[in-house]
Amino acid sequence: MTAWYEQSFGEDYLLVYKHRSQREASEQVEAILPLLQVKPGSRILDLCCGTGRHAVELAAKGYEVTGLDLSDVLLSYARRHSRCLPVTYVKGDMRALPFPDEMFDAVLNWFTSFGYFAEDRENEKVLSEIARVLAPGGKFFIDFLNRAYTVKHLIPVSEREEGDIRIREERFVDGDYVKKKITVAEGSTHRTYFERVKMYSKDELQAMIERSGLKVDRILGGYDKMDYTEEAPRMLFLGRKDRRVTKGGSQWKD
Incomplete structure (x- = not known):
């Protein structure tokens, strides 16, 4: 994988x-x-x-x-x-x-x-x-x-547009990790990425x-x-x- x-x-x-x-x-x-x-x-x-x-x-x-x-x-x-x-x-x-x-x-x-x-x-x-x-x-x-600050102030979801492309970022804490799911939407095409950082x-x-x-x-x-x-x-x-x-x-x- x-x-x-x-x-x-x-x-x-x-x-x-x-x-x-x-x-x-x-x-x-x-x-x-x-x-x-x-x-x-x-x-x-x-x-x-x-x-x-x-x-x-x-x-x-x-x-x-x-x-x-x-x-x-x-x-x-x-x-x-x-x-x-x-x-x-x-x-x-x-x-x-x-x-x-x-x-x-x-x-x-x-x-x-x-x-x-x-x-x-x-x-x-x-x-x-x-x-x-x-x-x-x-x-x-x-x-x-900063782990303490990140847990307290994490923004769960944000969305924005770059021209005709829409970007959605979903953030959450999972145990010792802060994780992010990123979706890039371009017309009918959606591309998804994940990020994970151990805090x-x-x-x-x-x-x-x-x-x-x-x-x-x-x-x-x-x-x-x-x-x-x-x-x-x-x-x-x-x-x-x-x-x-x-x-x-x-x-x-x-």
């Missing part, structure tokens, strides 16, 4: 998430970069880069950027809209990154591109891979939904991150840079790698 994330990030994704603008990405990069204190020229991995919105903003600021994603459609779009900026786009699975140890000075993960897998150990592989490819002292950023509390995700060999320095509640509370819409984890981590495990630096 094909996993949901292998089906949902195609041509219709570009339409469903059309409202996620380049301006939004620019503002998010402007908010986060000063907190990470990564010098221009540093090697940055945009993990699950999608259409490359954040990658091009980083490249425009003088960083050496690699964007990784599993979707051929989104990678193709990213390459076409790279604005002639030097971004390297690579297809790959975030649980097994096709990069050598300690290659990057920073790894950035935007827009809830975590929690895609049903098993905790699979999601933990993502964190372990972030730690492995980060150079010692390298910085990381993970933008994830973690702040303490659960922080513990997972730190078990992987990363150290959390700060948790924000959104791009307004306010500290996290249960009423905040997001959980933005910022931190660094304190340990030398390899595929065979991890050990403390001397």
Whole structure:
């Protein structure tokens, strides 16, 4: 059976998430970069880069950027809209990154591109891979939904039109997961997609991150840079790698 994330990030994704603008990405990069204190020229991995919105903003600021994603459609779009900026786009699975140890000075993960897998150990592989490819002292950023806020403020149904196409999104909480059913109606044709993200509390995700060999320095509640509370819409984890981590495990630096 094909996993949901292998089906949902195609041509219709570009339409469903059309409202996620380049301006939004620019503002998010402007908010986060000063907190990470990564010098221009540093090697940055945009993990699950999608259409490359954040990658091009980083490249425009003088960083050496690699964007990784599993979707051929989104990678193709990213390459076409790279604005002639030097971004390297690579297809790959975030649980097994096709990069050598300690290659990057920073790894950035935007827009809830975590929690895609049903098993905790699979999601933990993502964190372990972030730690492995980060150079010692390298910085990381993970933008994830706030479980408490999501459960309380979830919008069950929304509909909108894009030209002659009607988009319906149905959202619900099922145990530890937030799920979405997306229907794209074009004339008599209906295409349906599903999304599923495993929700973690702040303490659960922080513990997972730190078990992987990363150290959390700060948790924000959104791009307004306010500290996290249960009423905040997001959980933005910022931190660094304190340990030398390899595929065979991890050990403390001397």
